[in-house]
Each structure stands twice: as structure tokens, then as C-alpha cells.
Amino acid sequence: MSIQARLLTYFGMVAAMSAGGFVVLWLYGLPIMGIEGLYSQEYRRSISVVESLADKEREGFESWLGGRRDELRLLGQNESFSASVRGLRSIQGPKSFAQRELLARQLAAIKDVNPGSYNYLYVNDLKTGELLAASEPEWGLGPVEHAALLDEAARSNMTQLSSVISEAYGPSIVIANKIFGFDEDGSREGEQQAVLVASVSVAASLRRDASSIRQVLGETGAALIVDANGGILYKTAVAGNRLNLDYVVKASTPGTPATMLLSPPDKDGVLADAEGEVIAVFRPLNTGGAAGLTLAMIRGTNEALALIRSNFIKMAGLGALVFMLSMALIVFAARRITAAEAQIRALNVHLEDRVEERTHELELANDNLVATLDNLESARDELVRREKLASLGALVAGVAHELNTPIGNAVLVASSLSDAAEGLKNAAATGLSRKALTAYIDDTLRGFAMLNMSLHRAGELIIGFKQLAVDRSSDKRREFSPAEIMDEVLLAVGPALKHTAHHIEVDISRAIRMDGPPGPLSQILVNLINNSLLHGFEGIKSGIIRVHVVPVSDDGLMLTFSDNGVGMSPDVVRHVFDPFFSTKFGHGGSGIGMHIVYSLVTNAFGGKIDVESTPGGGTTWRLALPLVAPVPAER
Numbered sequence: 001m002s003i004q005a006r007l008l009t010y011f012g013m014v015a016a017m018s019a020g021g022f023v024v025l026w027l028y029g030l031p032i033m034g035i036e037g038l039y040s041q042e043y044r045r046s047i048s049v050v051e052s053l054a055d056k057e058r059e060g061f062e063s064w065l066g067g068r069r070d071e072l073r074l075l076g077q078n079e080s081f082s083a084s085v086r087g088l089r090s091i092q093g094p095k096s097f098a099q100r101e102l103l104a105r106q107l108a109a110i111k112d113v114n115p116g117s118y119n120y121l122y123v124n125d126l127k128t129g130e131l132l133a134a135s136e137p138e139w140g141l142g143p144v145e146h147a148a149l150l151d152e153a154a155r156s157n158m159t160q161l162s163s164v165i166s167e168a169y170g171p172s173i174v175i176a177n178k179i180f181g182f183d184e185d186g187s188r189e190g191e192q193q194a195v196l197v198a199s200v201s202v203a204a205s206l207r208r209d210a211s212s213i214r215q216v217l218g219e220t221g222a223a224l225i226v227d228a229n230g231g232i233l234y235k236t237a238v239a240g241n242r243l244n245l246d247y248v249v250k251a252s253t254p255g256t257p258a259t260m261l262l263s264p265p266d267k268d269g270v271l272a273d274a275e276g277e278v279i280a281v282f283r284p285l286n287t288g289g290a291a292g293l294t295l296a297m298i299r300g301t302n303e304a305l306a307l308i309r310s311n312f313i314k315m316a317g318l319g320a321l322v323f324m325l326s327m328a329l330i331v332f333a334a335r336r337i338t339a340a341e342a343q344i345r346a347l348n349v350h351l352e353d354r355v356e357e358r359t360h361e362l363e364l365a366n367d368n369l370v371a372t373l374d375n376l377e378s379a380r381d382e383l384v385r386r387e388k389l390a391s392l393g394a395l396v397a398g399v400a401h402e403l404n405t406p407i408g409n410a411v412l413v414a415s416s417l418s419d420a421a422e423g424l425k426n427a428a429a430t431g432l433s434r435k436a437l438t439a440y441i442d443d444t445l446r447g448f449a450m451l452n453m454s455l456h457r458a459g460e461l462i463i464g465f466k467q468l469a470v471d472r473s474s475d476k477r478r479e480f481s482p483a484e485i486m487d488e489v490l491l492a493v494g495p496a497l498k499h500t501a502h503h504i505e506v507d508i509s510r511a512i513r514m515d516g517p518p519g520p521l522s523q524i525l526v527n528l529i530n531n532s533l534l535h536g537f538e539g540i541k542s543g544i545i546r547v548h549v550v551p552v553s554d555d556g557l558m559l560t561f562s563d564n565g566v567g568m569s570p571d572v573v574r575h576v577f578d579p580f581f582s583t584k585f586g587h588g589g590s591g592i593g594m595h596i597v598y599s600l601v602t603n604a605f606g607g608k609i610d611v612e613s614t615p616g617g618g619t620t621w622r623l624a625l626p627l628v629a630p631v632p633a634e635r
Helices: 003-028 038-076 079-090 094-113 144-155 204-208 210-220 246-250 301-349 351-430 434-473 482-498 518-536 570-575 593-604
Strands: 118-125 131-134 160-167 170-182 188-201 222-226 232-235 258-262 278-284 294-300 478-480 503-508 514-516 544-553 556-563 608-613 619-626
Touching: 038 079, 038 160, 038 170, 038 188, 038 204, 038 210, 038 258, 038 278, 038 294, 079 094, 079 131, 079 170, 079 188, 094 118, 094 131, 144 160, 144 170, 144 188, 170 232, 188 204, 204 210, 210 222, 210 294, 222 246, 246 294, 294 301, 301 351, 351 434, 478 482, 478 518, 482 503, 482 518, 482 544, 514 518, 518 544, 518 556, 518 593, 518 619, 570 608, 593 608
Parallel strands: 503 544
Antiparallel strands: 118 131, 118 188, 160 170, 170 188, 222 232, 222 294, 258 278, 278 294, 478 514, 544 556, 556 619, 608 619
16 A cells, blocks of 8 residues: 555544544533533533523512512502592592592502503502592402402501412402501501502513513523412413423422423423423512512523534534645645655665765764864963963063062172272281271171171072972972962062052961962962953052952852952953953953963862952952862873
């Protein structure tokens, strides 16, 4: 089988399995791993939407009904309305008819102000049971269905009662509010003279929101009001004629809020309802005495999932298109791979020869690199050696200059003593006087004292020079004091400082002892001093160098070398330890001095060096050195 055929086969199998797995995961998720599928997401979203609608409609219903109850309560407690009712009870004849008409118009006005809320309103005498006035002008008696409620109102001490009653207007909540009398002072009397009765539709609140309910529940939903006995008092016309809602009503418990996912019962082995499962949300309604009403919101799941199915079809079409494009890409890639495979086979014929040729070229290049590296190492060592010799030559020149004075004085004294002796010899030949002898002895003693002092000074210079020269030219270890090394360095750099106004301040305890090669330390100090003189004090007439050494632990010390010179820019600080880097090439700078300092600190002592400098703010070098230098590894 060719590569092209294998790729197409493998990719087709992988694509088919991946597509099937993706569909399953997309629709149903993977509950064991907490991955939620689209079906469960849509179920949860639909349930949340229906619950929100049910809570909203319950709050709206209770707020609307509470408004009607408060309205009737205030009307029953109104002094003017109570006076109208009392006057109607106390008069007869034509005046009674006119008074009745006036009260009826008041009740009709209340009904008209709240369209769709009140079915009717009327006033009934509690003692005689006579209908005093009604919003319906043709009425002579109140509805017979209200007899039990009116009887309870006459016997009860409650100001307001309500009951759910089925009447010609449909299921209604009938509210009976007692009307009290008022005395001449406007105070309410205890007499309960009449009762104000109003009928409000159970479904009035839902009818007002019919459009929003239809929008949320769709074509397969319904809104119900159910009584305590499971009877449906009202259902919206959204899907009420298509859904079999008996099984939904039976699932509810009066007075208990609940959310359920219900399946229609089977009928002869077939689902009785074509809408599939329904989401049922139950919310008890507070009607202020007419207990037991429940608001139920029903929504079919098929409509909720229809969007998913539609999206799935679209995704499947898009997936098929992507699959076809991918297959075309695979075919194109397979052809390219086949051509590349043929080219690779052709290249493999000469591959070994080419590899051998390249290997030989790499070996030659590697040998050249090794030789170049060796040359660079040798050049660096030579530069370091020359820098040391140049520094040592400057040291010799300085010490020789210092020796000129004491030796010249000694030569002068010796010459004077020789002349004095010659004069004494001549005086002795002609006759030596006591005065001449005494003068000769005094001159000779002064000459010998001066000669002794000059030779002693020359001897000190020679001894110090010998020790410093030995330390600088040898890496031999010994125990030494940094203070002693500093003394030798000051002796060496004295001639360079003698003709300037610069001076060095030293603060080193002679109790500090180190074990290691003293030569590198003197080289470090000389290079730092030369760096300050050459670079740091450029344009400065009187500079100060401070050398401070303190122990920082049981096995280490900190050497701080600072000057108040011109300082360095950040770019110079960044490259100050690089070999052959100098701002004074051709003007006394070699570009190797600070690199040597860095190498001696890190290699000879195993320490660390850090620099801090700003333009115009001087420079500070901090050297962290061990008290015992590491023993270099044998080569």
C-alpha cells in the first residue's frame, strides 16, 4: 500500500472516530470527569429560565392581589363611604333609590379604574342580608355562591376574609371587607354595619403577562393556577389544548415549591403526549386567606432542545466540509511526501560519502579552532606577563629614584671626609694644632652620622624593594599581613605620588593575617592605585584614595578601595573587567589592568570583586577575599 493510500485510510479512521467521540462528548458530556454536555446545559438553562418566570409571576400575582386587598380595606375604612352606606340603611323611598344609585356609581367607578381586575363589587347589609348597592345595576341580590362567605363574615371578628369560588366569571378570589360606622367626632364605632364584597379573577395577573409568558415557555408550555384539591382553576392558551396536564398537577404538593422533570404517562405502550418530557415548576401563592393555590409553569423540553438539534445539523455540515477540505489537504500532502520520499531515496545513495566529507571538513575546522584558541590563550598570557613586567619596571624606576637621594648624600659625605683627612695630613706635616684636630674630629663625627643615616635609609629601600619584587614575581604562599603589603605598595608608588597633591588614606589592622600568595595582592593594589591616578583623577588636582580592610567572618575579609574621582558611566562599568577595554588607549591605558585584577581576585584568591560608580561620584571597589587562599590545582 502506498503512503498516499495509508495516509488516507488512517486519517479517515481517525477522523470518523474523533467526530463520533466529539458528538457524544458535545451532546452528553463526561459526567465522571465533571464535563457537562450540551443537553444537560440546555436542560439546566431551561429550568433556570422557567424558575425565574415562575418567581416573577408569583411576585406579580401576590403584589397585584395585595394591592386589591389594601384598596378594599381602605375603602371600607373611609368615613365618607361608611356614611353613604349608613344613610342607605336608614332611609326608605325615593331618597333610598337615589342613595343606592350614588353608591352603585362609586362601586362601578372603582371597577372601571382597575380594568381587568374586578369582576364586580357590591355592598351587603350584615344584619338583614339585603343587597344595598352593586357595580352591576341589574342586580337585586348577591351571588348565591357567596352565602357561606357572607355568613362567615357576619360571625367572624376578622375585618377581611377571602375565598376562592367558581362562579359565572370563572374561578375568582372573593374578598369580603367589613364596613364600620363612625360617630359624630369621626371615631370608628364598634358596629359592623355592612360588608364590601369584591370578586377578582384568579387569572387577571397572568393575562396581563400572557405575551411574556408565551415568549419564555414557547409553543409547548403552559401556565396554570391549581387549587388545593388539584383542580386546574386557570391555564394559559399557549399549549393548554395540546398538553395532557393531569399528570403534572398530580405531581405537585399544595403549599410546597418544587421543580420537576416529568415524563407523560404511557398509553398502550406509546407516550400519550408527543411533546416528550416537560419542566414543571410549582410555586405556592399567598392569597391572604384563600389558601392552597399553586402557580405552575410548564415547558416542554423538545422545543428547548430543538435549537441544539438545529445547531448540530449545522455543525455536522460544517464538519463534513472541513473533513473534505482536510482530505484534499492530506491528498496534496501525500503526493508531496511521495515526491520527497523519492528524493530522499536518491539522496541516500550518496549520503555516506557526503557525511564522511562533511565530517572531515568539521575535523579540520575543529583543529583550526583549537589552534586559534591556543594562540589566543598564549597571547593573553603574554599580555599579562608583559603587563606584570612593565609594572615591575616602573617599580624599579621608582625605587632607583628614591635611592638617588640617600646614596648621593653618602657619596657627598664620603668625599667631604676624604678632603678633611687630606687637610689633616697636610696640617700634621707642618705642625698640627689642637684646634684643627678638634675641628677635624667634630666634622668627622657629623659626617659619619650623616653617612650612617643615608646608608640606613638606602638599606630600608633595598630591603622593601627586594621583598616586593620577590612577592610580585613569585606565587609562593606564605603568611602575611595586608597592612605590610600595603606598606610595600606605598613604598613602590611613592615616587608617582610625590609630585602630585593626591594622597592615600589607609585603615588596615595589623592583627589581620592572611595565608596565600602576597604577590597577587600587591599587584591588585598597585593596579587599583594606577587606575585611580590614570583615570579617576583626570582633571582633579587633589584626589583622595581610601583603603579600608575589615573582617566580615571567621574566614573572610572585605577590602574596600575608593576614590573621589570622576567616576564611570554605566556603560564603562559594564565593560570595566573586559580584556583590552580602556578609555585611555594611546594615553597610558593598556586595557588589561582591571582584567588582571579580576583574574587575580577570582583565580589566586577565589574571591569576588564588585564595582560601584557614577559619573562625578567617584568609584568604589569591594573585594571579598578569604583569609586562606585556595591551593591551586596541579596541572
